[in-house]
Amino acid sequence: KAGVTQTPRYLIKTRGQQVTLSCSPISGHRSVSWYQQTPGQGLQFLFEYFSETQRNKGNFPGRFSGRQFSNSRSEMNVSTLELGDSALYLCASSWVPGNEQFFGPGTRLTVL
Amino acid sequence: QKEVEQNSGPLSVPEGAIASLNCTYSDRGSQSFFWYRQYSGKSPELIMFIYSNGDKEDGRFTAQLNKASQYVSLLIRDSQPSDSATYLCAVNEANAGKSTFGDGTTLTVKP
Numbered sequence: 001k002a003g004v005t006q007t008p009r010y011l012i013k014t015r016g017q018q019v020t021l022s023c024s025p026i027s028g029h030r031s032v033s034w035y036q037q038t039p040g041q042g043l044q045f046l047f048e049y050f051s052e053t054q055r056n057k058g059n060f061p062g063r064f065s066g067r068q069f070s071n072s073r074s075e076m077n078v079s080t081l082e083l084g085d086s087a088l089y090l091c092a093s094s095w096v097p098g099n100e101q102f103f104g105p106g107t108r109l110t111v112l
Numbered sequence: 113q114k115e116v117e118q119n120s121g122p123l124s125v126p127e128g129a130i131a132s133l134n135c136t137y138s139d140r141g142s143q144s145f146f147w148y149r150q151y152s153g154k155s156p157e158l159i160m161f162i163y164s165n166g167d168k169e170d171g172r173f174t175a176q177l178n179k180a181s182q183y184v185s186l187l188i189r190d191s192q193p194s195d196s197a198t199y200l201c202a203v204n205e206a207n208a209g210k211s212t213f214g215d216g217t218t219l220t221v222k223p
Contacts, residue, residue: 098206101158
Protein backbone atom coordinates (compact mmCIF):
# COMPACT_ATOMS: atom_id res chain seq x y z
CA LYS A 1 0.00 0.00 0.00
CA ALA A 2 1.46 3.35 -0.96
CA GLY A 3 2.21 5.79 1.82
CA VAL A 4 1.35 9.44 2.13
CA THR A 5 2.79 11.46 -0.73
CA GLN A 6 3.56 15.16 -0.76
CA THR A 7 4.49 17.40 -3.63
CA PRO A 8 6.70 19.17 -4.22
CA ARG A 9 9.45 17.92 -1.93
CA TYR A 10 11.42 21.15 -2.05
CA LEU A 11 10.45 24.73 -2.79
CA ILE A 12 12.35 27.98 -2.85
CA LYS A 13 10.28 31.16 -2.91
CA THR A 14 10.83 34.84 -2.22
CA ARG A 15 9.05 37.03 0.28
CA GLY A 16 5.61 38.12 -0.82
CA GLN A 17 5.00 35.17 -3.11
CA GLN A 18 2.43 32.49 -2.46
CA VAL A 19 2.79 28.72 -2.46
CA THR A 20 0.51 25.68 -2.73
CA LEU A 21 1.49 22.33 -1.26
CA SER A 22 -0.24 19.07 -2.05
CA CYS A 23 -0.86 15.91 -0.04
CA SER A 24 -2.27 12.57 -1.12
CA PRO A 25 -3.24 10.39 1.84
CA ILE A 26 -2.93 6.64 2.15
CA SER A 27 -5.69 4.96 0.15
CA GLY A 28 -8.83 4.73 2.27
CA HIS A 29 -7.72 7.36 4.76
CA ARG A 30 -10.20 10.21 5.03
CA SER A 31 -8.57 12.40 7.65
CA VAL A 32 -5.68 14.68 6.77
CA SER A 33 -3.76 16.95 9.10
CA TRP A 34 -1.02 19.45 8.33
CA TYR A 35 1.89 20.43 10.56
CA GLN A 36 4.76 22.89 10.40
CA GLN A 37 8.11 21.83 11.79
CA THR A 38 10.89 24.29 12.59
CA PRO A 39 13.98 23.87 14.78
CA GLY A 40 12.77 26.54 17.18
CA GLN A 41 9.08 25.67 17.50
CA GLY A 42 9.01 21.95 16.89
CA LEU A 43 5.92 20.39 15.33
CA GLN A 44 2.99 22.79 15.25
CA PHE A 45 -0.52 21.86 14.14
CA LEU A 46 -1.91 23.79 11.17
CA PHE A 47 -5.21 22.22 10.07
CA GLU A 48 -7.28 19.06 10.21
CA TYR A 49 -9.65 17.97 7.45
CA PHE A 50 -12.17 15.17 7.38
CA SER A 51 -14.76 14.60 4.66
CA GLU A 52 -13.83 17.89 2.97
CA THR A 53 -14.49 19.86 6.17
CA GLN A 54 -11.95 21.72 8.25
CA ARG A 55 -12.48 20.48 11.80
CA ASN A 56 -9.63 22.21 13.56
CA LYS A 57 -7.24 25.04 12.85
CA GLY A 58 -4.04 25.83 14.68
CA ASN A 59 -2.81 29.18 15.83
CA PHE A 60 -1.53 30.46 12.51
CA PRO A 61 -2.38 33.67 10.66
CA GLY A 62 -5.02 33.79 7.95
CA ARG A 63 -2.28 33.64 5.32
CA PHE A 64 -2.33 29.91 5.90
CA SER A 65 -5.29 28.15 4.37
CA GLY A 66 -6.17 24.71 3.15
CA ARG A 67 -8.81 22.49 1.66
CA GLN A 68 -9.65 18.87 1.10
CA PHE A 69 -11.14 17.35 -2.01
CA SER A 70 -13.71 14.60 -2.39
CA ASN A 71 -10.95 12.02 -2.98
CA SER A 72 -9.41 13.05 0.39
CA ARG A 73 -6.43 14.72 -1.23
CA SER A 74 -5.57 17.97 0.46
CA GLU A 75 -3.80 21.20 -0.37
CA MET A 76 -2.50 23.99 1.77
CA ASN A 77 -1.74 27.49 0.62
CA VAL A 78 0.44 30.17 2.13
CA SER A 79 0.05 33.66 0.75
CA THR A 80 2.36 36.63 1.13
CA LEU A 81 5.26 34.52 2.26
CA GLU A 82 7.50 35.71 5.07
CA LEU A 83 11.02 34.62 5.95
CA GLY A 84 9.64 32.93 9.07
CA ASP A 85 7.53 30.61 6.95
CA SER A 86 10.64 28.66 6.04
CA ALA A 87 9.99 25.21 7.48
CA LEU A 88 9.25 21.58 6.81
CA TYR A 89 5.54 21.19 6.11
CA LEU A 90 4.22 17.76 6.96
CA CYS A 91 0.98 16.10 6.03
CA ALA A 92 -0.38 13.14 7.99
CA SER A 93 -3.33 10.89 7.23
CA SER A 94 -5.48 8.49 9.24
CA TRP A 95 -8.64 6.44 8.69
CA VAL A 96 -10.69 8.79 10.81
CA PRO A 97 -9.80 11.60 13.23
CA GLY A 98 -8.14 10.35 16.41
CA ASN A 99 -6.68 7.20 14.88
CA GLU A 100 -2.97 6.76 14.38
CA GLN A 101 -1.53 9.16 11.82
CA PHE A 102 1.05 8.39 9.17
CA PHE A 103 3.26 11.17 7.91
CA GLY A 104 4.36 11.97 4.41
CA PRO A 105 7.98 12.89 3.58
CA GLY A 106 7.22 16.60 3.89
CA THR A 107 7.77 19.65 1.74
CA ARG A 108 10.76 21.76 2.67
CA LEU A 109 9.96 25.39 1.97
CA THR A 110 12.68 28.02 1.92
CA VAL A 111 11.68 31.67 1.74
CA LEU A 112 14.40 34.07 0.64
CA GLN B 113 3.42 25.06 31.11
CA LYS B 114 3.59 23.20 27.83
CA GLU B 115 0.68 20.95 26.93
CA VAL B 116 2.96 17.99 26.24
CA GLU B 117 6.32 17.72 27.95
CA GLN B 118 9.04 15.19 27.35
CA ASN B 119 12.07 14.46 29.48
CA SER B 120 14.89 16.69 28.39
CA GLY B 121 17.64 15.06 26.46
CA PRO B 122 19.83 14.11 25.03
CA LEU B 123 19.63 10.56 26.33
CA SER B 124 22.56 8.24 25.79
CA VAL B 125 22.48 4.50 26.48
CA PRO B 126 24.88 1.67 25.60
CA GLU B 127 23.92 -0.90 23.01
CA GLY B 128 21.73 -3.62 24.51
CA ALA B 129 20.44 -1.45 27.35
CA ILE B 130 16.88 -0.31 28.00
CA ALA B 131 16.04 3.24 26.96
CA SER B 132 13.23 4.93 28.85
CA LEU B 133 11.43 7.92 27.36
CA ASN B 134 8.81 9.84 29.30
CA CYS B 135 6.00 12.21 28.45
CA THR B 136 3.42 14.11 30.50
CA TYR B 137 0.37 15.94 29.20
CA SER B 138 -1.91 18.56 30.67
CA ASP B 139 -5.28 17.95 28.96
CA ARG B 140 -7.31 15.37 30.88
CA GLY B 141 -9.58 15.00 27.84
CA SER B 142 -6.76 13.40 25.87
CA GLN B 143 -7.67 9.97 24.54
CA SER B 144 -5.04 8.90 22.01
CA PHE B 145 -1.31 8.73 22.57
CA PHE B 146 1.42 8.17 20.02
CA TRP B 147 5.16 7.75 19.85
CA TYR B 148 7.01 8.72 16.71
CA ARG B 149 10.63 8.27 15.77
CA GLN B 150 12.27 10.89 13.61
CA TYR B 151 15.67 10.49 12.04
CA SER B 152 17.55 13.62 11.11
CA GLY B 153 16.23 15.05 7.85
CA LYS B 154 13.30 12.64 7.72
CA SER B 155 9.63 12.84 8.63
CA PRO B 156 8.20 11.30 11.82
CA GLU B 157 7.54 7.56 11.71
CA LEU B 158 4.82 6.07 13.92
CA ILE B 159 6.21 3.35 16.18
CA MET B 160 3.57 2.92 18.90
CA PHE B 161 0.08 4.04 19.76
CA ILE B 162 -1.91 3.41 22.93
CA TYR B 163 -5.45 4.30 23.87
CA SER B 164 -6.05 2.46 27.16
CA ASN B 165 -4.35 2.49 30.53
CA GLY B 166 -1.65 -0.11 30.96
CA ASP B 167 1.12 -1.52 28.85
CA LYS B 168 1.24 -2.28 25.16
CA GLU B 169 4.13 -4.26 23.73
CA ASP B 170 5.32 -4.50 20.14
CA GLY B 171 8.61 -6.26 19.66
CA ARG B 172 11.31 -4.36 21.52
CA PHE B 173 8.98 -1.45 22.24
CA THR B 174 6.60 -1.06 25.17
CA ALA B 175 4.28 1.88 25.62
CA GLN B 176 2.85 2.57 29.07
CA LEU B 177 -0.12 4.83 29.75
CA ASN B 178 -1.40 6.14 33.07
CA LYS B 179 -4.28 8.55 32.49
CA ALA B 180 -4.72 9.31 36.19
CA SER B 181 -1.14 10.58 36.34
CA GLN B 182 -1.33 12.01 32.80
CA TYR B 183 1.79 10.13 31.90
CA VAL B 184 2.86 8.05 28.93
CA SER B 185 6.20 6.38 28.43
CA LEU B 186 8.12 4.37 25.87
CA LEU B 187 10.60 1.65 26.74
CA ILE B 188 13.03 0.36 24.14
CA ARG B 189 14.62 -2.95 25.11
CA ASP B 190 17.90 -4.22 23.68
CA SER B 191 18.64 -0.78 22.25
CA GLN B 192 20.47 -0.76 18.92
CA PRO B 193 22.55 1.99 17.30
CA SER B 194 19.81 2.19 14.65
CA ASP B 195 17.43 3.36 17.40
CA SER B 196 19.41 6.60 17.63
CA ALA B 197 16.88 9.27 16.68
CA THR B 198 14.56 11.87 18.14
CA TYR B 199 11.45 10.41 19.75
CA LEU B 200 8.29 12.49 19.71
CA CYS B 201 5.32 12.04 22.01
CA ALA B 202 1.95 13.12 20.58
CA VAL B 203 -1.44 13.44 22.25
CA ASN B 204 -4.92 13.74 20.71
CA GLU B 205 -8.31 14.58 22.13
CA ALA B 206 -11.08 12.10 21.46
CA ASN B 207 -11.96 11.75 17.77
CA ALA B 208 -9.63 14.59 16.83
CA GLY B 209 -7.04 14.60 14.09
CA LYS B 210 -5.12 17.36 15.82
CA SER B 211 -2.00 16.03 17.52
CA THR B 212 -0.13 18.07 20.11
CA PHE B 213 3.53 17.16 20.10
CA GLY B 214 6.22 17.39 22.70
CA ASP B 215 9.59 18.85 21.79
CA GLY B 216 11.11 15.40 21.46
CA THR B 217 13.91 13.53 23.20
CA THR B 218 17.07 12.74 21.27
CA LEU B 219 18.34 9.23 21.95
CA THR B 220 21.85 8.07 21.16
CA VAL B 221 22.69 4.37 21.44
CA LYS B 222 26.43 3.85 21.66
CA PRO B 223 27.95 0.63 20.28
